[in-house]
Amino acid sequence: MTDPTLGASLRGAVDLSSLRNRPAPAAPGEEAPAGAGVAVPSLVLDVTDETFPQVLELSRTVPVVVDLWAEWCGPCKQLSPILEKVVVELGGRVVLAKVDVDANPQLSQAFRAQSIPMVVALVAGQPVPMFTGAVPEQQVREVFAQLLQLAAQNGVTGSASVDGEAPEEAPAEEPPLPPLHAEAFAAIEEGDYARAVAAYEQALVENPRDAEARAGLGQVRLLDRVQGVDLQAARAAAASAPQDVAAQFTVADLDLAGGHVEDAYGRLLDLFAQLPADERTPVRERLLELFALVGDADPRVIAARGRLASLLF
The missing domain is CATH 1.25.40 (Serine Threonine Protein Phosphatase 5, Tetratricopeptide repeat)
Structure with a gap:
């Protein structure tokens, strides 16, 4: 996975110009007024090749996080619920745009999605790389905090509300991960896949029916095998x-x-x-x-x- 650290300024790592059907975003200093609001159908949007230009426009008011995923992708199913949870808790300060790469090849090509899950932010219509691969919830929160700081530096400080209504209250916190699952996540974050494998294997020894540990073990074994391979x-x-x-x-x-x-x-x-x-x-x-x-x-x-x-x- 890539180092999930945002730069101090917008970085156009990918060219999205072919996906626009409207003029490019305004020049610096002409962004939406601070604190501007915008109504959206949901804080979590399913986006297609055809509807993506609307997301680019939305990102002039509120930062948009793009989650590139696929139904077959195990790590995507691990990461997406975390992204959705954090976005809802932020109460409209960020919108999540989900892109099925199999159904939307133009977007997949534009974002150069060579591996998924891949997460990219849009700020004032410009792409900002975030991270690739499944990362722990705490790390997702840290990256989102950096994104909000970067958006503020670029004048994107608006908020989104569902159908013009006030944002919903944040849901209650979910219980913490079991200790061995937490150990595996921490090891994955450090790139220590062997330690993550050991943690998941021990979790299965203690509970052979632990489906999440079994799925995580398969995923991390794959990551371990391909790490550093030419x-x-x-x-x-x-x-x-x-x-x-x-x-x-x-x-x-x-x-x-x-x-x-x-x-x-x-x-x-x-x-x-x-x-x-x-x-x-x-x-x-x-x-x-x-x-x-x-x-x-x-x-x-x-x-x-x-x-x-x-x-x-």
Whole structure:
């Protein structure tokens, strides 16, 4: 994940000019008046390629946080509820715009979403990188605080209310994470994936039915495996040795982490088909692990499971 620290000024890391259907935002000094209000259907908006220009305009009055996600993405499902909770608690000082990258390829391309979840802010129509990957709630709060400071420095100090009504009261605080889950989150934040794996594994020893720990364990194991791996070198190694299980595993992990789900499954299924029956078990186990990360209901998982069953029987 990237270092979630905002710069002291707006940084246009991506070019959103092709997504506008209105004139560019006003020059500095011509922003919306301080404390201006704007009515929105909800503080959490589902945004598409077609409706995104309205979000750019909205960001001239109130900072907008863009959450780029996908249904198959496990870390997205971990992060999105945190983002929504923090936005609601801020009472209209920030609006959240959710973008399904699979359904909105123009936005995915514009934001250069090579891995998700990816979170970017919009301030006065300008993109401000925030972070990539699932981060703990406390870290999300810290980054949002930096965003509000940056927005104020650029004259974006308005607020949003739902249908013109006063913002709702913040919900009651949720109970703290279980100690081992908190330990795993802290380790992930520090990039110590081995410690996070150990924490989740211990949580499952204490409660084998802990679904959140099981999901977190699969995600952090994937992060641990791909950390620091050179993509080009890994692809070259896999191409030169089509039946090298370790080499194919590495590229499949990189593909899944980068959102290329069907490529990851196809690679391992092809490998499974080529190997002798007595060497297939590790490949089958890795496939089942990667299926769990995406979810049994996903059509890509269903299709891959069908092919695996045909190869088995």
